[in-house]
Amino acid sequence: MTTVDGDGVRLKTEADEPGWEVDPDDEWGVAVIATVGRQLKLRREAVGMRAAEFGDAVGYGEDMVYKIEGGKRIPRQEYLDRADEVLGAGGLISATWEDVKKVRYPKKVRELGKLETQAIEIGVYECNIIAGLLQTPEHARAVIGAAQPPYSPDDVERMVAARLARQSVFERDPAPSIHFVLEEAALRRPIGGTMVWRRQLEHLLEVGRLHNVVLQVMPLSCEVHSGLDGRIEMLKFPDGTAVGRSDGAFNGRPTSDPKQLRILELRYGTIRAQALSPRESLALIEQLLGET
Structure with a gap:
């Protein structure tokens, strides 16, 4: 009406x-x-x-x-x-x-963003997409817009804004220590088209060269992979406490239980060891960028 x-x-x-x-x-x-x-x-x-x-x-x-x-x-x-x-x-x-x-930001995103603003160490392994903290606006819009059933245009913009708001962690002073492990397959998938993909790869190189960021890539050629159960996020705080969560453990819910955290830390540490070194990872991203 x-x-x-x-x-x-x-x-x-x-x-x-x-x-x-x-x-x-x-x-x-x-x-x-x-x-x-x-x-x-x-x-x-x-x-x-x-x-x-x-x-x-x-x-x-x-x-x-x-x-x-x-x-x-x-x-x-x-x-x-x-x-x-x-x-x-x-x-x-x-x-x-x-x-x-x-x-306007979903409750779960607000809670995650709040924890990330307090953490002094952030570790993320992302298995299917480029981690939200690393996404450009255009890439985030393409990823969220590809969902089925589709979100309304207004909901897409709301979720993009929420994702980008979390990236304020890169502007903190003192800067937190941030570590990412991404899958090579996700880096090869041109979500949003060639120009959006190129800008996303360029952004990864920019962030990966920050003094407080370590970026690694899990190569397709890896024969032993300990991250097949899904994404992992580890957050550590100034008071010595920590929170972790994984798609494939503890029903995907955040946990601060010491025993459960040790399991996640072991899994995440193994994934880091299996991935390419930071230098090799940036070189691979540069190679992919050159192929576009």
């Missing part, structure tokens, strides 16, 4: 913004959006504006106004900025975007 205001201007409706629903299992996200929605409603009522009138002013349909105020929909930044102007909030409504934008 199309909604228009009194001047015939088309107003944005729910159909225009798929993927902005609140995840009911995300307790913190639900609380944030409910609080922002309540603030919007109170301010609107305080200036004596009806929902339909307010919707016309901000460019959204009345139904969307009610859903946002009821904590059922995540407002876009443009909605909050326009609401701030219309209600004369002096920047207070616009400022809520700092919390709202975090809710």
Whole structure:
């Protein structure tokens, strides 16, 4: 259904913004959006504006106004900025975007990103794709967009933004020690087309040469491979604690149990030993880049 205001201007409706629903299992996200929605409603009522009138002013349909105020929909930044102007909030409504934008990222991604920002050592073995921390925006968009059933365009952009936000770990000071092991097969698969693939390989070379990053490649010619059970991630923190997870162990859930961590560390250490050296790995990536 199309909604228009009194001047015939088309107003944005729910159909225009798929993927902005609140995840009911995300307790913190639900609380944030409910609080922002309540603030919007109170301010609107305080200036004596009806929902339909307010919707016309901000460019959204009345139904969307009610859903946002009821904590059922995540407002876009443009909605909050326009609401701030219309209600004369002096920047207070616009400022809520700092919390709202975090809710746009899936809960699991937020939790992983938080752990990565605290870790002093990060180790990742990725078996089927290039690790998310290493993906360019274009490559990430191509990988996520290839999912079946497909995500909506809005959901794709949300997930790409979440993946790129995690890459802030490379900007930390002091810098954490980061180690990656990638599969040669993933480096040979031109996801997104030749130009996207070339830029991804170039990006791997750039990151692989950072002083705090070690990048290794597991060659196709490897006859003994200890990573066939799936990806592994190991995070170590300043207080000596650690968290690890693996697709093929402990139901894929993060673990901090010392016995389970030892198993993951043994597996990850063996994978590193089986992979090409960092120098050989960068040389292989340069070779692949030259073949495109």
